[in-house]
Amino acid sequence: MAETTDVMRWQTKPLECWRLAKEIREQYYRNYAQAREKGGLRWVGGAWSFGAIPCGLGDDVYGLTSEPYGATIAFNKDLALECQEAAEKYGFARDLCSYMRNYWGSVLLNKYAWGGPFPKPDFVWQDHICCSHAKWYQVVSELEGGIPYFCIDVAVGPYHERTDSRVEYMVGQMHDGIQWLEKITGRRYDDEKLIEAVKNEIRCTSLWAEICTLNKAVPAPLDEKSMYSLYVHLVLNRYTPEVVSFYQTLRDEVKDRVANQIAACPTERCRLMTDTQPPWAFLKIFRYMESYGAVSIGSLYTYGLMGIYDDQPDGSWGAKVTPMERGVAIKTRDQALRAYAEWTLAKPLWQHFYNPALKSRMMARLAREWQVNGVLLHYNRGCEGLSIGIAENRLALLKEGFPVMPFEGNMGDEREFDDTRVMSRIDTFMETLGLRKLY
Amino acid sequence: MATAVEYWRWTESRWTAPDVDWRAGKVITAGVDVGSVSTQAVIVVDGKLYAYSSMRTGSDSPQSAQKAMDWATEGTGMTIDNVRYVVGTGYGRVNVPFANRTITEIACHARGANFIYGPSVRTVLDMGGQDCKAIRCDEKGKVSSFLMNDKCAAGTGRGMEVFADLLAVPIEDVGSLSLSVAEEPPPVSSTCVVFAKTEATGLLRAGWPKNRVVAAYCSAMAHRVVTLLERIGVEAEFAITGGISKNVGIVRRIEKELGVKALEPGLDAQLAGGLGAALFAYALAARAAS
Numbered sequence: 001m002a003e004t005t006d007v008m009r010w011q012t013k014p015l016e017c018w019r020l021a022k023e024i025r026e027q028y029y030r031n032y033a034q035a036r037e038k039g040g041l042r043w044v045g046g047a048w049s050f051g052a053i054p055c056g057l058g059d060d061v062y063g064l065t066s067e068p069y070g071a072t073i074a075f076n077k078d079l080a081l082e083c084q085e086a087a088e089k090y091g092f093a094r095d096l097c098s099y100m101r102n103y104w105g106s107v108l109l110n111k112y113a114w115g116g117p118f119p120k121p122d123f124v125w126q127d128h129i130c131c132s133h134a135k136w137y138q139v140v141s142e143l144e145g146g147i148p149y150f151c152i153d154v155a156v157g158p159y160h161e162r163t164d165s166r167v168e169y170m171v172g173q174m175h176d177g178i179q180w181l182e183k184i185t186g187r188r189y190d191d192e193k194l195i196e197a198v199k200n201e202i203r204c205t206s207l208w209a210e211i212c213t214l215n216k217a218v219p220a221p222l223d224e225k226s227m228y229s230l231y232v233h234l235v236l237n238r239y240t241p242e243v244v245s246f247y248q249t250l251r252d253e254v255k256d257r258v259a260n261q262i263a264a265c266p267t268e269r270c271r272l273m274t275d276t277q278p279p280w281a282f283l284k285i286f287r288y289m290e291s292y293g294a295v296s297i298g299s300l301y302t303y304g305l306m307g308i309y310d311d312q313p314d315g316s317w318g319a320k321v322t323p324m325e326r327g328v329a330i331k332t333r334d335q336a337l338r339a340y341a342e343w344t345l346a347k348p349l350w351q352h353f354y355n356p357a358l359k360s361r362m363m364a365r366l367a368r369e370w371q372v373n374g375v376l377l378h379y380n381r382g383c384e385g386l387s388i389g390i391a392e393n394r395l396a397l398l399k400e401g402f403p404v405m406p407f408e409g410n411m412g413d414e415r416e417f418d419d420t421r422v423m424s425r426i427d428t429f430m431e432t433l434g435l436r437k438l439y
Numbered sequence: 440m441a442t443a444v445e446y447w448r449w450t451e452s453r454w455t456a457p458d459v460d461w462r463a464g465k466v467i468t469a470g471v472d473v474g475s476v477s478t479q480a481v482i483v484v485d486g487k488l489y490a491y492s493s494m495r496t497g498s499d500s501p502q503s504a505q506k507a508m509d510w511a512t513e514g515t516g517m518t519i520d521n522v523r524y525v526v527g528t529g530y531g532r533v534n535v536p537f538a539n540r541t542i543t544e545i546a547c548h549a550r551g552a553n554f555i556y557g558p559s560v561r562t563v564l565d566m567g568g569q570d571c572k573a574i575r576c577d578e579k580g581k582v583s584s585f586l587m588n589d590k591c592a593a594g595t596g597r598g599m600e601v602f603a604d605l606l607a608v609p610i611e612d613v614g615s616l617s618l619s620v621a622e623e624p625p626p627v628s629s630t631c632v633v634f635a636k637t638e639a640t641g642l643l644r645a646g647w648p649k650n651r652v653v654a655a656y657c658s659a660m661a662h663r664v665v666t667l668l669e670r671i672g673v674e675a676e677f678a679i680t681g682g683i684s685k686n687v688g689i690v691r692r693i694e695k696e697l698g699v700k701a702l703e704p705g706l707d708a709q710l711a712g713g714l715g716a717a718l719f720a721y722a723l724a725a726r727a728a729s
Contacts, residue, residue: 425587428545428582431543432583
């Protein structure tokens, strides 16, 4: 290691809560698989579905969210290929959402990524933010023998244009959804459990925004590759007290790292940000860039997929003040659903569906406030939803003076990633940023 | 049994400056560009072009680099021991056994274009064997931004080789033949060389003459790289490097579509990568000496 010692600029150490993060994740997938053994229920739906609502059915109701499940498969190249080929053999086109194809393939093969057969869900609890999400679970419902399917339409426009009637449109659907849940499960709905779950979700998503804001520090206490393993709970079970507790622990640890200048990447000389889901089978690109002293400090995707932000008194971007902190009463079902809808509509990654300029503004702000030197844009063929407008985002970032390197790939289908060419492109980008390989 | 004609095979070349005595030079440096299709070795004496070779890349990159270097120095009395600094570039840059350092081909092409075309060059299109790159650079040939084509052989030298063979037209004649059409035909597929080939086969079967088919392909290639150039934004002066820069059929169509004239090269623009590498080597040798 003598060769690398002189290139280390900062002290570093592993995250203390890393093991806990892994345990919570594994427990989540185990809970879903074993729900029936405990007499419980299983639901499936997108990571953005209103997961706090089924919590009112009882503590033994477990969800399986589709995108992180699709990503889990993507990380396992062999299984991913098997799933994709199964979906293609069934007749689905290769250019559809790759998470969706991974998920469908897993159902078709009856193979659970965590071992054993795919655990059959009792119902689908979904929301409709992009076209793939609407069709995804229609197919799942059919493949699973016609299980009940409820979908909430959330396409009510960007947050800054929200009106009472738009929020009411969502709240109304949520009320209908609760009645539907009672009907299809035969269970009595508990509003107290709903209220607690909604508050937990709001706490978690605010805590994550606080953690990401701490990454403005130089050196960055967290690198994006590690953050992928840390944000995942927000797309799994953010409505549980265990996950709130985890993010409090993580927030305190990251604060400590900032105070003591503990870097995620000891070679940090250059700060980068990315966009959209990464090519999961090729996360090595992040470690490769670190050999140049370049660390990806995050992205609007990593920060804003679930984190909720707002303008701070000093004009910077930071965690949004929660309705509980603002003293908003959340004591009834209607109050909980209203707070839930209002809060969720502020999600950064829901804004660009209406106009890429909204995303460009947030990206440029992130780049400035997090002191970014360059941007890698993943033209992700696997996700139409998050890639929409990315070419416009590139132009906007260039206009703001940030060097940008686009690369093509696919978050879940490795067949569309050109390993050699992307690495070569990274070499050139590092050169243009004035960086040389350190080791 | 008759030997099959290899229409794709382009002419390999070498050159030595007749009026330069390398032994009188102070610093001799070299650049070796091992591309997917061709390899160039360029030797620079005190920052001035002295010799080069340009040949096909074989299946063994280290051997290709060595062969190109040997051919460039052939008959000069120069050996690798006389070369103070060597920079490897191109697809196979890590496989140049005698290189002191590697630099990416994008940086080298920009630097080489600056030498070949002069400091007014701001946009370089490198049309190589398996990819093409649109590069923006400053008056010193330093890269400010770049874009590369996506995962596809369309718009590349390899794609053109496939077409030359399909149509049984020597690759060096493809460009001029494509300009012999009375009227520009609609382009074939520009998204994939396999689809383009299939489409061309269909056109031949439908009775299209060769010049029309090849014009349709040159037009598709030109359109594809123009899209890449427009994404990065073309600032004058504009120059083309790489093997395809010799295909007049594509160059003229790019110029027409862009509405910008490409600069005429003073020497073989396929050398730009190797030449840029040799010039970087010269700068690095000077830095090391100081």
